[in-house]
Amino acid sequence: QxxxxxxxxxxxxxxxxxxxxxxxxxxxxxxxxxxxxxxxxxxxxxxxxxxxxxxxxxxxxxxxxxxxxxxxxxxxxxxxxxxxxxxxxxxxxxxxxxxxxxxxxxxxxxxxxxxxxxxxxxxxxxxxxxxxxxxxxxLSLPELMGYLEDDWLCAEEEQVFETLLAWIHHDPFSRRGAVSDLFRKVRLRYVHPTYLFQFIASDPLIQSSTLCTEVIESVRRLMFSITTKCGSDLKPLWVTPRRFTCRETLVLVGGRKNNEQTSREALLFDERTQRWQWLAKLPLRLYKASYVCIHSILYVLGGLTMNTKHRVVSTTVYTLSLKTNQWRTAEPMIQPRFAHQSVSYLHFIFVLGGLGQEKQVCDTVERYNSMFNQWEAMVPMPTAVLHPAVAANDQRIYMFGGEDAMQNPVRMIQVYHIGRNMWSMMETRTVKNVSAPAAVIDDKIYIIGGYTRRMIAYDTKANRFMKCENLKQRRMHHAVTVLDNKLYVTGGRFINGHDVIEDSDSFECYDPKTDAWTTKGTLPYKLFDHGSLSLVCVSNKSKPP
CATH class of the missing domain: 3.30.710.10 (Potassium Channel Kv1.1; Chain A)
Incomplete structure (x- = not known):
């Protein structure tokens, strides 16, 4: 029974x-x-x-x-x-x-x-x-606080916020008074601005707390001021570093593969296994698109489409998040272009120069605001150049060298002040790079190669150049990114001992502290004109013993 x-x-x-x-x-x-x-x-x-x-x-x-x-x-x-x-x-x-x-x-x-x-x-x-x-x-309030403030918590900050909301809503009558204390455990600097201002700021619980709304307004003022310096009221929250489980990882995307065709591949280098992992492929083959990362999202901007019968200069913007490993389209650029440069600063993406619809060299600049999902035209650069080295630091974008429409090297530095929307120029015989990447470490901009073995660092504070350890070969069309205050240089083309240009699969690391190069092995294939970016992902790697 x-x-x-x-x-x-x-x-x-x-x-x-x-x-x-x-x-x-x-x-x-x-x-x-x-x-x-x-x-x-x-x-x-x-x-x-x-x-x-x-x-x-x-x-x-x-x-x-x-x-x-x-x-x-x-x-x-x-x-x-x-x-x-x-x-x-x-x-x-x-x-x-x-x-x-x-x-x-x-x-x-x-x-x-x-x-x-x-x-x-x-x-x-x-x-x-x-x-x-x-x-x-x-859990009790102290127990939950212990989790949310743990530096080893394996979670994105958006999830931390959603967790504290769920905990309060489980017993809102007795717990809503703890919202301000819990909110201070969310590391707002690493929350996507759209999520912060559209979801967190509009939540009724947050709006009911004076302290929470004051913090959000301080963040808003900081972002609109286009500065990295924050006031004393926000500083304790803003300077908190990322959790230890958030690690930077190297991602390569696009470029010319094995000198055969433009690649749709995206690769991630796993530092723990020292192996490359394949990510989702780009929707289209894009010749000389530009690549940039902001808020741990990879952006692929413009380029010349290679999949269609008639090649088209594109305004399309594709994005990839490691969390979903899916490509999506974002708000398109104002002007179609390829062979252009892009750089991120705070919540902005700047796109500079390149070749336009009629293959003409452009001097135009446009800016994407990730807070409002909008593009806007900025003041054009003083001199239109192709293939310069570009980097952003301390409210300025620095554009080193490049070549003009007649392929003559341009020996100057063009500097764009982000807050003032103004350009200035400095002529110098030191700059002679073409198709060289640049990267920033500790207020120094490193310019690596560019049809030369030479690497130099420009000190933005002292306004002077410093010589660094040279590359082993004359290199161009390679890419660089910064991980753990080291430069990682991948692929490119080089001029061999017989003055013949070859494609490269090299993977090298430069440490500014020792001024020395070390090899990291090779790429899965030869690659140039690709993007190399540092993306943050959440890892459940255990604490060290």
């Missing part, structure tokens, strides 16, 4: 427990205090967010035959397995109290687990899963 009164799921749970007791198809042993309990991973993972995190992510426990819980909850867990499955299943349909009791055991077990040191570390590393569990909403 008991059997016929059971529903399918209850009967299934009973049989799974029988299989566990008889050690049939069990695939893990939970160990603590010289006690071992055979279990099924899939049952544990489906029953507890703690075990979901343990077995469904890249932790060592996910493939171990024996897992040491390292906490004194094994007897409670054994009781949970027996009492929940036996007592509740056999009596659950008619005796609701048994289910209530076993649910209490289940909840007690999860709370014992989640408050342990090992579980806390795992919860911090798998916060995406833990943040949507009901157990997290049962």
């Amino acid at each position: 008991d059997y016929y009164n059971m529903d399918g799921s209850t009967y299934l749970l009973l049989q799974l427990n029988r299989l566990r007791q008889e050690r049939i198809l069990t695939d893990v042993l939970l160990c603590s205090d010289n006690t071992e309990i055979p279990c099924h991973r899939n049952v544990l993972a489906s029953s507890s967010p703690y075990f979901t995190a343990m077995f469904c992510h890249h932790f060592r426990e996910s493939h171990q035959e024996k897992v040491d819980l390292k906490v004194r909850v094994i007897s409670l867990f054994s009781f949970y397995l027996g009492a929940l499955v036996k007592s509740s299943v056999l009596k659950g349909i008619r005796e609701k109290g048994a289910i209530s009791d076993s649910a209490h055991v289940y909840h007690s077990f999860n709370q014992s687990i989640i408050h342990s040191f090992q579980a806390r570390e795992m919860a911090v590393q798998s916060f995406s899963d833990v943040s949507i569990s009901e157990d997290l909403c049962e």
Whole structure:
């Protein structure tokens, strides 16, 4: 009679427990205090967010035959397995109290687990899963604060904000007073401006807090002032560094592959495995597009389309987020162009020069405002050039060298002041680079090669050049990005000992502290005229021992 009164799921749970007791198809042993309990991973993972995190992510426990819980909850867990499955299943349909009791055991077990040191570390590393569990909403305010302020929390700041909202909404009457204290744990500097001003700023809970609204207004004023210096009221929140789990990673995109055709490939270099990973391909082959990163989103701007029968100079903008690994279209540029330069500063993207619809050399400049998703034309550059080295620092964009329409080198520095929308020029014999990239480290702009082996650094504060260790070969059409205050130079073309131009698959690193070059191996294929960017992604890498 008991059997016929059971529903399918209850009967299934009973049989799974029988299989566990008889050690049939069990695939893990939970160990603590010289006690071992055979279990099924899939049952544990489906029953507890703690075990979901343990077995469904890249932790060592996910493939171990024996897992040491390292906490004194094994007897409670054994009781949970027996009492929940036996007592509740056999009596659950008619005796609701048994289910209530076993649910209490289940909840007690999860709370014992989640408050342990090992579980806390795992919860911090798998916060995406833990943040949507009901157990997290049962945490006390100090416990939740401990999670949200943890430098090793594996989460984006937008998710941190959504977690504190969910926790407050679980018991709004008694918890809404904690909104300002919790809000200060969100590292606003790393929140996308659109999310900050359209979602966070308009949330009723945030609007009900004077402190929260004052902080948001301070951030708004800071962004509109186009400066990196903030006031004393905002500084403690604004200068907080990224969490340790947010790591910069190198991404390559587009370019000419193996001197055959324009590539749609996008590659990510995994520093831990020292291997390249393939990302989603660009929707189109784009010849001499420009590439830039802002708010950890990769932008591919313009270019000459190569997939169509008639090649078209494009205004299209494509974006890629590592979180989704999907390409999307964004607001198009005002003017079609290719062989142009782009650079990011704060929440802006600047696009400079290049070749226009009629293949003419352009002097136009346009700016994209990520806060408002709008493009606007800026004052044109004094001298139109192709293939200069471009970098932004301290409210200015520096454009070094390049070549004119007759392919003559331009020996000057053109400087654009972002806040004033004005250009200035400095002629210098030091600059003679063409098709060379530039990058900024500690107020110094490094110009790498450009039909030469020479690398120089321009000190923007002292207004002087410094010579650095040379490249091994004369190089051009290569790319550079900054990771951990080092320059990573990839691909390009070089002039060999017989004065013949060859494509390169080189991957090198320059350390300004030692003024030395080291090799990082090779790219998966030869590549030039590509984009090389540093994107931030969230990693669940464990804390160092």
